[in-house]
Amino acid sequence: MEWDQQQENQLQNQREENGVMYVKVMTDEQLETLRKQIAVYASICEQLVEMHKNLTAHQDLTGGRLENLYCDPLMTSGGHKISARQRWTPTAVQLQILERIFEEGSGTPSKQKIKEITSELSQHGQISETNVYNWFQNRRARSKRKQVVVAASSNNKNGAESEVEIEVESPKTKPENLLLLPQAQQDACFQNPDITSQLHFLGGSYHIYDQHAWQGE
Amino acid sequence: MEWDQQQENQLQNQREENGVMYVKVMTDEQLETLRKQIAVYASICEQLVEMHKNLTAHQDLTGGRLENLYCDPLMTSGGHKISARQRWTPTAVQLQILERIFEEGSGTPSKQKIKEITSELSQHGQISETNVYNWFQNRRARSKRKQVVVAASSNNKNGAESEVEIEVESPKTKPENLLLLPQAQQDACFQNPDITSQLHFLGGSYHIYDQHAWQGE
């Protein structure tokens, strides 16, 4: 990593006075804190990678039951009618696209827009305009009352001592499922610079996350 | 980030000599460097999370669903363990109350009511409005769908704490492993960009049920 390039213009914080050079400084402890934070991030990355691996592997191995795309009408043994699913299930790619469109743009896509979107999505799987329409309707309705209760908000009760106990445990802790947090929470993770909050989920004392999209009132 | 709070007790690294205070320090540039490192990590994490999301989504389409956490350190009285789990589990008392309300107030849970109920139930264990909402949703849906496929065999077991009136619910879902198709295709889907062709043969035949009353334009 190379940010050294920018170091130069950081020296503006120095100040000389009476022959003594003053600099805004950081003590070792603070430094240590930072290091820990970095360590935490490193840890997070590590675990995320691990997670990623597992997921990938999982898909390959037990990718088992995925019947997503409308399966073939051909029924094999049994003679039962397995038939296609009734409900459309967006594929990963489609979801990504939809999500993106949803975020960037305007709230309600026009009919025309829907056609375009549908058209694009159809490149990634079976889909109909109705599906798209419904998706947006639902997405909107549900996101409206969706709120994530991010826990682990800072709790600087004891003044100076911000116990940053990073117990960066090695993945020995039975990582099979840990930190598979809802993305909402994940997002929060990165919007919140306070790493201590992340320590929580790393340490296992994750907090609740709640709500989805119902309650209006 | 705020380490300012820690400044106070960090000064142990100070040292006075000849009337001049020396401190082991870190200049802003160094600090900045560290910050950048953290930022980089944050960025990496972010990307990893993104990746994870995608993967999760993939799994979604393949049948998987994501998971969320929900933990509760307390939650006793149901005779269950205290392990922090992912899914809310109503306690016996909560169930009684819910069941009672379901029978009488039946029909429409109304948001306001849910809040009240939640409030009441929260005195008997961890719970959220969403839980209540879901419970009613499920309760209604399931009591409705009474497909009696199984002759309810003698089901008269009286446990120790038989305070709960178990309804005559026996929707034997009979997990017929329907739609278990080779997922090899699935995998290929994501490794192979041009699945389209396959999709065609897969989904081209039947069109999902469509139609609706939305089209305006």
Place this chain on the structure above:
DNA sequence: TCGGTATGAATGAACG
């Protein structure tokens, strides 16, 4: 420990 069942949660579709 493993397999099946009960049920909380997620979400596409539909209704008023």
Place this chain on the structure above:
DNA sequence: CGTTCATTCATACCGA
């Protein structure tokens, strides 16, 4: 649009 229904996924829990 907001709310509700229906279906499905995932997991807690139970019995052998």
